[in-house]
Amino acid sequence: MLDKNVAVVVSATLVILSVFLCKYQWTEESLDDVLRRVPAPDILQRQTAEFQHPEIIQQVTNESWVAVGFALGNSILLEGPTGLIVVDTTESPAAAAEILQHFRKISSKPIKAIVYTHNHVDHCKGAESFIENPDNPPDIIGHELLAKLVQRQPSFFQKQYRGGVFQFGTQLEDEALVNAGIGPRLRTDGITVPWILPNKVIKGEKQEMNISGLQIQFIHIPGETPDQMGLWLPKQKILLPADDIYRTFPNLYAVRGTTPRDVQTWANSLRKMAALQAEYLIPSHTRPIAGVRQINELFNVYADAIQFIHDQSLRYLNRDVHPDQAAKMIKLPEQLARHPFLLQFYGTVEWSVKAVYSQYQGWFSGDPVELHPLPPKEKATRMVSLVGTSKLIAESKQALYQGDLQWALELVSFVTKADPSNNDALKLRTNVLVELASKETSANGRHNYLTSVLNDHKRLDLHLNPVPQLTVMPMRQVLHLMKFRVKTEAAKVKEMHLVCNFTDVEEVFHLNLRNGLLLVNEIPKGTPLPPNIDIKLTTTSDTWKELVLNKKSGLRAWMFGSVEVDGSVWELSNFMSYFDRRLS
Incomplete structure (x- = not known):
């Protein structure tokens, strides 16, 4: 009798296990259907109400409106006696054009200024749609650090693009997306729209300007970025805090890949803004807030949460606790964790702790295993x-059945890394990733899990076309990018000196290839050329960009007269061969 009962239990268990593991059965053709059906936690779904329908929200005063839900970022309209100011333009020219139509229902006054609160694309790339008359454009205003940060971006723009695809789920179908945590998507x-950089810069910690009859203080409030600035209208008691605060736990570290954000400075910026006693708060993500008491309480709670992460991370760091362990141990106090502005729809406490560790100690935890892994x-x-293989797959299945999802993922990933063509492991990893996504409250984490499924099945396009940005890029920046394309395996034994004269922009550069790296120096007008030059090249900036983009060979350009070479043409061709012409 006992044996029969045991047999029944075992049989039932196997049936349940089989059903569980087959929960997400799919074929290559139905993979998209599987991703569309992945549920999300109710709490993440409820966050969608914050920006579900595109709308223009008017503040209690008559000077301010905010467009919410048209794109990831908000766009804010300030109306003065003589004109309009647009603060942040979203990431999308199409969304910005739609927003402008709504703004034009509010006022026909000219747009006198466009303000970028910081350098992230979801605040700047819609700018062209707000420039109604290119012959008489509005001023573009940003902090003095913005241009420097933007000019760094092309150095790793392919990595940035790939990271954005995973964080924001940009290649997932609409049905697979719930929201992006701080906006709809x-x-x-x-x-690939070229940057329109500021023609007016805000310097230092605070600067006051009168624009269209509105007195505005620009306040440096570094947090999410070093160049971030807020706008304070003292007469109207209106404060625009940029991305230092929004209705979700902040992105103290972005899983798309960023340098560590200065968490202590972020908290200090929040306390600086709290001292202003604003009556109206209009963030660049999620909805505005009114009331001095409510706004002050919000600033204090948000700053306290960030400060808590910072201080507790240092506490465990000094106790020599490994960052992964500390990330599991540190939890927000209950009164902070349940606050509606600190629910983890975007950033998470766990990622933030590891970011603070990285800020203070870098990549090495002290474990000798990490010295040469x-x-x-x-x-x-x-x-x-x-x-x-069989044992790893079997143990991963068991962990999945038991709900030990992280262990299941780590086990099966050994197999898929070693042999990406193992179909059984690939299907199992898909099921684990889907199960993890269904439980993840952070939209960023959910997108990463689901996009990883597409990536495993080679369903992603991770190449960003560099042509639109490169074609408008200054020559100094184009040549600077070449430094990261040197094929050291070919160039480390060769030293070459090349002088490039770009006649259309009247700029001359000295390129020195040596020791597997490229040194780039501009030669001021009237300055003698360096000695021992191997090649002197005269061409236009457009032709050089075609060479860099591999649209034209140096030899062909010389044969058709678009490049003049003083020296060996073969040496020019040899020089260009030392660079990776693949820009992805």
Whole structure:
């Protein structure tokens, strides 16, 4: 009788396990259907109400409106006696054009200024749609650090793009998206739109300007970015805090890949704004807030949460606790954790703790295993050889059944890293990722899990076309980008000196290739050329960009007269061969 009962229990267990593991059965053709059906936690779904329908929200005063729900970022309209000011333009020229139509129902006054609160694309790339008369454009205003940060971006723009695809789920179908945590979704029509940089810069910690009859204080409030600035209208008691505060736990670290954000400085900026005693708060994401008491309480709670993460991370750092362990141990106090502005729809406490560790100690935790670790694929291959593919897959399935999802993912990922063509492991990893996504409250985490499924199945396009940005880029920046394209395996034994004279922009540069790197120096007008030059090249900036983009060979350009070469043409061709012409 006992044996029969045991057999029944085992049989029932196997049936349940089979049903569970087959919860997300799919074929290559139905993978999109699976992703569309992945549920999300109710709490994340409720966040959608914050920006579900595109709308223009008017503040209690008559000077301010905010467009919410048209794109990831908000766009804010300030109306003065003689004109309009647009603060932040979203990431999308299409969204910005739609917003402008609504703004034009409010006022026909000219747009006198466009303000970028900081350099992130969801605040700047819609600017062209607000420039109604290109012959008489409005002033573009930003902090003095903005241009420097923008000019750094092309150095790693392919990585930035790939990180954005995973964080924001930009290649997931609409049905697979719930929201982006701080907005409905990131729109992508502005990704390759060239930057319109500020023609007026705000310097230092505070600067006051009168624009269209409105007295505005620009206040430096570094937090999400070093260049971030808020706008304070003292007469109207209106404060625009940029991205230092919004209705979700802040992105103290962005999983798309960023340098560590200065968490202590972020908290200090919030306390600086709290001292202003604003009556109206209009953030650049999520909805505005009114009331001095409510706004002050919000600033204090938000700053306290960030300060808590910072201080507790240092506490555990000084106790020599590993960052991964500290990230599991540190939890917000209950009164902070349940606050509606600190629910983890965007950033998370766990990622933030590791970011603070990284800010203070860098990549090395002190564990000697990390000094010279095996590359992931080699480690996975050795693990599969040691344990066996079947065993790893079986243990991963068991962990999935038991709800130990992270362990299930780590186990099966050894197999997929070692052998990406293993179909059984690939299907199992898909099921684990989907299950993780269904439980993830952070939209960023959810998008990463689901986009990883597409990536595993080679369903992503991770190449960003560089042509639109490169064609308008200054030559100094184009040549600077070449430094990161040197094929050291070919160039490390060769030293060459090249002088480039770009006649259309009247700029001359000295390019020195040596020791596997490229040194770039501009030669001021009237300055003698360096000695020992191998090649003197005269061309236009457009022709050089075609060479860099591999649209034209140096030899062909010389044959058709678009490049003049003083020296060996073959040496020019040799020089260009030392650079990776693939820009993805």
